Amino acid sequence: MVDWSGGNDRGAVPKADAIWAGVARGETVEDPVYLRNRKIAEDWIGAFLEDELAAGRRVLAGFDFPFGYPTGFCAALTGQGDPLALWDWFAEQIDDAPDANNRFDLAGQINRDLVGGKGPFWANGLKRDVPGLPRRKDGYVNPFPERRLAEGQAKGAFTCWQMAGAGAVGSQVFMGLPVLSRLRRRFDAAVWPFEPLSAPIAIVEIWPSLTVGPAPSGTIKDAWQVAEIARQVAALSAETLTQILDVNAPEEGWIFGLGFERLLRGTPAPLRNDCFALPTGVHWTPVDEAMELLRSRLSPVTGQETVDTADALGRISAATSFARRANPPLPNTAVDGYGFAGGRPAGAQVLPLVQGRAAAGDAPGAVPAGQAIRVLTGAALPAGVDTVILQEDVTVRAGAIHFQGPIKAGANTRKAGEDVVAGAEILQAGRRMAAADLALLTATGVSQVRVRKRLKVGVLSTGDELVDAGQKAAPGQIFDANRPMLLAMIRQFGHVPIDLGRVGDDADALRARLDSAANKVDAIVTSGGASAGDEDHVSAVLDAAGAMALWRIAIKPGRPLALGMWQGVPVFGLPGNPVAAMVCTLIFARPALGLLAGADWEEPQGFDVPAAFDKRKKAGRREYLRARIRAGRAEVFASEGSGRISGLSWAEGLVELPEAAMQVSAGDVVRFIPFGSFGT
Incomplete structure (x- = not known):
């Protein structure tokens, strides 16, 4: 998913209003990519598509500018009704360099040719005057509709006739269509909704603001939006995707997901009014x-949002999380000692030491065969090292280590990914996240997680x-x-x-x-x-x-x-x-x-313990007695009255007695459910 820009080169430091690309494969969302100008962007996108095709993958590529103009403009300009002919026309007319382009001059030329210099394009962003292109909408004449049907339905969308100023998308269209024209021909891509999406690469028009909310504090909005819309689209089922793509807009084009915003946001469907209805004839429900x-x-009624992993304690995961990095990422040592290659047989062993050492955080170097290196706990193993001997078992003298074998190959080391391999599922949707989950997510490179609101x-x-x-x-x-x-x-x-x-x-x-x-x-x-x-x-x-x-x-x-x-x-x-x-x-x-709230059904955990009470129970109802544990036995509150609030404060949990009639005597086993099992 690409956030486009109609302006000049934005410089090496990532900025807003530049070009950003977001990539999602399944449920793995990559960090957004900053592309400082259109030349770099076109090269990057082309290389990316080549790699995906070589890997046998299909790509849905979204760009955030209109793919067409309101009805009648295409034929008036090109003499054809095919909007893709308009793409090719722009590719022939636009001159584009990182520091300059002719978009405003071309807009003025179109105005002069079509309506005598009074429209449909307006807003000159240059310091010099451009014949035929007014700086404001004064004296504006537009023989075409002001907006496409899609813009009329998408609340807050801007007209494609405005070339400069806040909210202008006109320049993005001028500078984006030539790139799409070249990419389409280079990769034989299909363009929605103008063509059937039968090719491995499909190009669609997107508008991230349609479904993506405000960016988290401290992030660049454009970068956040492309990553988020990529995640939303990648999460769609094939059935939902087919439903969204069923659009008839052969000339103007359409915004992907327009009319299906709830599906893209992952907002659950509302509950039915009859969801609590009981079967006919039911009077007493066990x-x-x-x-x-x-x-x-019942089903989730909450929407979704993305939060930093550090802030996810107690939140309910909305999507399965996958390890972005193995844990450990590299083979490493589990102890302080000396590393070398291979095991050693029984008997006296001597290995010369190389200079330096390997400590946690050091980039792994290399150790020649037959030599050893000093290693500290957690250090990545240098190339040529797969075995570590404890420092307590070694004598160091004359630049060599002396020890008695045997020692097995691989001793005292951890393999890369022996805990978690990259790409492995580490957290399922519906889980209420605990502190240990945050540790696992962070250790495997997951800095943000999708959660239920x-x-x-x-x-x-x-x-x-x-x-x-x-x-x-x-x-x-x-x-x-x-x-x-x-x-x-x-x-x-x-x-x-x-x-x-x-x-x-x-x-x-x-x-x-x-x-x-x-x-x-x-x-x-x-x-x-x-x-x-x-x-x-x-x-x-x-x-x-x-x-x-x-x-x-x-x-x-x-x-x-x-x-x-x-x-x-x-x-x-x-x-x-x-x-x-x-x-x-x-x-x-x-x-x-x-x-x-989006969580799994949560069953409280109970424990079988001896009773410290006697009770005769009638058949028919399941009973819950206020209880606490003393000396390993379950005591119950003296009164079963529903108004005795003091019993709730006295208790530490509930004793659950089944529906059947029963006689409980001291020492009999009963089920005790501590309040902690209910989360209280």
Whole structure:
């Protein structure tokens, strides 16, 4: 993918408004290449295409300037309707050197020949006047449409008639089409959408600003954009690519991806309104079945972005990452000692030492056969060295090392790539990145990673009985404990918590709050009002919107879980009792929100431990008891009441008891899930 320039040579130091090329092969995106002028750019692109053809690869080459003009211009100028004839015309007319070109003079000539010097081109960027080319749009006459159809659909795109000034693409067209004309003929390339893309090299028109967002701080926008659009296009499936290429624009040309911006950005499709619907006749849903329904019906709702690897802790990878460099990149020594070639048999050994040493960071030199060199841990092995003996096993005297064999060939060394080879898959999409992942990525040369944007989760409390802490509570009112708890849990899950406040038992107020939240968040978690009573407004409002399912789950504590969609945003309606709200969040909302955020389904890790309690359990519901580990046994909180918040603070995790009836006695094995396994 190439960001073009219509100006003169930009100098040796990389600059904006120059020519930049971005290359992606599969999911490997190379660093953008700075090309200071068009001569260098054409030579580089030609050599690149030759190498790709020699390797048997196909190339989709994108250039960021219009491939054609509005309807009628081509025939008026060349006498033909073929836009590729226009390419050849420009190739014959343009004189181009790194420090000067005739683009403004040619624009003036076209104006004089077509409309008496008053258009269609305007904006003279030279200090001298150019006959027929006005400096401004004053007295402008244009017998052709002002924009192509593509520019009319692409918001923010500029007209190709403007030759100079901010946003001008006219000069890029003048100076780019001759290059494309030569490349097309040299490589017998196919040009989209004018020709079928049956050749190994296809040339398409791109506009990076169509799908690429702002560049990260400290980077050159043009360089960032070509690398990013290359990554976006390389990530497309064959089916999606075919869909994007199905365009009929035989004269004007078209911008690749126009109308398919969401697919290029990798923005997920919205969830269906019926994604929470339960099968007909289902009244009580077992826990495992409820989780499988969520797992099968939910998908990511977050977009993607690229971040520096150093800033990726806790982020969810959006694409598979591949090693750009082997680890270790070269054979090296694992110890301090002396290196030489080959093993040595038993008995006394003497090897003369070469001058110098090999230390970590040194460029590897060479050691003649039969000689040794001093090496330090981590040093790349010089040529002629494949074995290292520990310094403790060596005596140095008279410029030679003395030691007793045997020693095996390859001893105390690490092979290049013995940890990771270049090109190997090192991180899969959907992984929540840990500190060790950042070390692996960095060690293998991956300085930036593609991640999911953080999921924004709104938290809303409902109920007339609630007041915020610090306010005066009237008789019958309680402080809202759920909202601070849920906001904190959302943050611990790695998402962005958005405080939506609280609303009373008022359906209109609830609808207004949900309307406001839908434009700010990716998912909503509510507490209270999730059952089917007179004041359960969350379930009633979602039901009236036509996108709600009241899941009666066979779980204790908990049971009612209102799941629905509000203006395309998934809503998780939790029970109002704090213990039930927390348990339902851990068991259901946490993995579901993870899927929406682009993560894999996250199962908590449990441990079989002896019970320190007795309990008789009825059949029918899976139960979660607040628990902690003491002396290697699971203790449970004295009360199972859903309002006993002190038990949540007391506990270190949950004991999970299955749906079947059972008698638990002290010493029996039970499953304990620490809160840490839930990410809290």
